[in-house]
Amino acid sequence: MSPRSNSCENGPEGALIGADTLVMLAGRRPEHLDGPWSLTLDLFGEGLNQNWAALDEKRPIEWELPRDYDIAGGEIVHVPSCWNVLRPEWRFFEGTGWYTRSFEWQQRRTDERVVLYVGAAAYEARVYLNGYPLGRHRGASTPFCVELTDALETGANRLQIAVNNQRLANRIPPERFDWFNYGGLYREVHLVRLPALFILDATVSLVPDGGRFTLLAEVTLSDPTDGTAHVSIPELDIEIPVPVSAGRGAAVVAVTPALWSPASPKLYRVVTRFGNDLVEDQIGFREIRADGPQLLLNGAPIYLRGICAHEDDVALGKSSTREDVERRFGHARALNCNFLRLTHYPHHENVAKTADERGLLLWEEIPVYWNVDFASDETYRDAENQMQELIRRDRNRASVILWSIGNETPDTVERTHFLSRLADMARHMDPTRLVTAACTLQGGMIKDSVTSSLDVIGINQYFGWYDPDLPGLARFLEHSFPGKPVLISEVGADALAGLRDPSAPLFSEERQAQIYRQQFEMLARASYVCGVSPWLLYDFRSERRQSSVQRGFNRKGLIAEDKNRTKLAFGELARIYQQIGESRP
Numbered sequence: 001m002s003p004r005s006n007s008c009e010n011g012p013e014g015a016l017i018g019a020d021t022l023v024m025l026a027g028r029r030p031e032h033l034d035g036p037w038s039l040t041l042d043l044f045g046e047g048l049n050q051n052w053a054a055l056d057e058k059r060p061i062e063w064e065l066p067r068d069y070d071i072a073g074g075e076i077v078h079v080p081s082c083w084n085v086l087r088p089e090w091r092f093f094e095g096t097g098w099y100t101r102s103f104e105w106q107q108r109r110t111d112e113r114v115v116l117y118v119g120a121a122a123y124e125a126r127v128y129l130n131g132y133p134l135g136r137h138r139g140a141s142t143p144f145c146v147e148l149t150d151a152l153e154t155g156a157n158r159l160q161i162a163v164n165n166q167r168l169a170n171r172i173p174p175e176r177f178d179w180f181n182y183g184g185l186y187r188e189v190h191l192v193r194l195p196a197l198f199i200l201d202a203t204v205s206l207v208p209d210g211g212r213f214t215l216l217a218e219v220t221l222s223d224p225t226d227g228t229a230h231v232s233i234p235e236l237d238i239e240i241p242v243p244v245s246a247g248r249g250a251a252v253v254a255v256t257p258a259l260w261s262p263a264s265p266k267l268y269r270v271v272t273r274f275g276n277d278l279v280e281d282q283i284g285f286r287e288i289r290a291d292g293p294q295l296l297l298n299g300a301p302i303y304l305r306g307i308c309a310h311e312d313d314v315a316l317g318k319s320s321t322r323e324d325v326e327r328r329f330g331h332a333r334a335l336n337c338n339f340l341r342l343t344h345y346p347h348h349e350n351v352a353k354t355a356d357e358r359g360l361l362l363w364e365e366i367p368v369y370w371n372v373d374f375a376s377d378e379t380y381r382d383a384e385n386q387m388q389e390l391i392r393r394d395r396n397r398a399s400v401i402l403w404s405i406g407n408e409t410p411d412t413v414e415r416t417h418f419l420s421r422l423a424d425m426a427r428h429m430d431p432t433r434l435v436t437a438a439c440t441l442q443g444g445m446i447k448d449s450v451t452s453s454l455d456v457i458g459i460n461q462y463f464g465w466y467d468p469d470l471p472g473l474a475r476f477l478e479h480s481f482p483g484k485p486v487l488i489s490e491v492g493a494d495a496l497a498g499l500r501d502p503s504a505p506l507f508s509e510e511r512q513a514q515i516y517r518q519q520f521e522m523l524a525r526a527s528y529v530c531g532v533s534p535w536l537l538y539d540f541r542s543e544r545r546q547s548s549v550q551r552g553f554n555r556k557g558l559i560a561e562d563k564n565r566t567k568l569a570f571g572e573l574a575r576i577y578q579q580i581g582e583s584r585p
């Protein structure tokens with residue numbers, strides 16, 4: 001972030017905000033802007049046409065001319081939240097929500113800079129301060145920052161964020177996907193006060209060279225300056241001087257930390273200082289590598305006993321609370337899981353922080369889902385930026401072992417070029433993790449051309465459900481040896497909670513449990529399969545699902561959408577994982 005990079009002269013569009021201005025929050029004390037905001041829903045997009053951001057805050061009786069927007073006169077809603085769950089008439093709203101609130105600012109230091117940090121806004125957000133356009137961000141599930149300094153007033157300031165959640169073919173995800181299209185400022189919003197020169201990003205990781213005794217410290221500053229940063233890990237009694245040139249620096253140190261693993265989720269306090277700035281994080285050190293068909297965690301083979309999870313709640317929509325995250329981890333533990341596939345977009349950052357503390361391994365993913373506009377360079381840049389923001393946000397999270405660049409995308413030349421660029425970028429940006437994607441079989445075999453760009457091949461297969469030919473699973477497992485780890489990234493079946501019938505008809509709990517049994521009788525024996533993450537933990541909202549047993553929900557959950565009623569297959573999977581956990585690493 002160069003000084004005043006989001007200055008007020010950006011014009012009506014505002015600069016495109018991206019990963020390069022994302023400010024690391026760890027160890028800082030931000031000022032929270034959560035709470036009551038005014039929200040006006042703008043179905044016809046009049047806000048940009050009529051330049052609502054430039055209006056004053058007079059009340060209607062004080063206007064000289066009529067207006068269609070009353071800046072502080074919207075409905076008062078709590079941020080963070082999804083508008084879809086706040087009013088029945090807002091359930092399916094797809095358009096722009098104009099959020100407004102004011103805040104007081106008094107300068108505390110002469111050289112102080114102030115940045116707005118938004119945890120997530122679904123999908124495109126335009127930020128205005130005191131009527132100035134400061135920038136716009138694309139991507140519904142990653143954080144972004146925009147500098148407010150130049151547009152701040154001493155005393156009262158007016159902050160507006162226009163959030164658009166329309167489903168468009170050139171977005172990531174595109175207009176069709178199998179989850180609910182929530183909208184709004186649905187994660188936390190903060191003000192961050194910073195010195196003139198500050199630490200933008202600081203990461204410390206174990207160099208993945210098989211030795212596991214070399215730490216790499218990397219520091220990025222807000223501005224292209226020289227100097228020395230200092231990274232200390234008190235418990236290891238080390239301080240690493242990191243020479244910085246033109247705002248970037250890196251240094252290695254030989255040390256043998258206690259390694260992080262699901263069995264021993266050891267975290268170290270890591271403090272990074274530069275000039276007047278300091279950040280600190282809790283970081284676990286571990287190595288994940290692929291060796292032929294095996295996945296090695298800290299040099300030892302590991303088998304991933306996983307489950308997929310959406311970020312969806314009947315009361316909260318896509319927002320998630322600490323209680324909601326705790327419940328997700330509680331159910332994963334009860335299943336004897338050591339792994340979660342967070343689908344199909346970046347989840348709240350508390351999930352990876354909790355996984356670090358609890359010792360659960362994670363697959364994190366950006367929503368390059370189904371039929372993306374792979375020929376569009378603008379769409380590629382959107383996907384690339386979402387991946388970069390996710391890596392910047394979670395790079396210090398030991399639990400994250402896999403970056404996923406897509407899910408069930410069609411095997412075309414444009415798509416494979418798009419994804420291989422994304423894979424190369426992710427691997428270059430973060431060589432300490434593996435790159436994967438969820439692919440589908442072709443002719444019952446692994447033939448997808450993108451697999452050559454992946455470190456771990458994810459396979460979504462529904463033998464026994466969408467494909468009645470269950471023996472096809474045996475043929476696939478017996479004849480596909482791609483020479484690299486294969487993770488069954490989806491498998492499952494629908495069941496309506498409470499629909500019980502010993503004859504196991506479709507949508508009965510018995511049929512779902514039966515398919516789990518039949519699947520794992522074969523999967524557990526497949527030597528090159530490094531793990532499974534069945535689809536999925538909870539039933540979730542999806543308007544594509546309108547049969548009388550679905551009624552707007554995808555029913556493949558092992559637990560109903562109330563996150564309470566457990567289906568027969570839950571106990572089946574817990575028993576299967578208990579047995580696998582005892583027999584495989």
Ligand code: GCU
Binds near residue numbers: 178
């Ligand atoms: C696909 C897809 C999921 C979807 C699931 C289903 O594999 O990846 O997003 O919900 O199948 O059909 O239930």
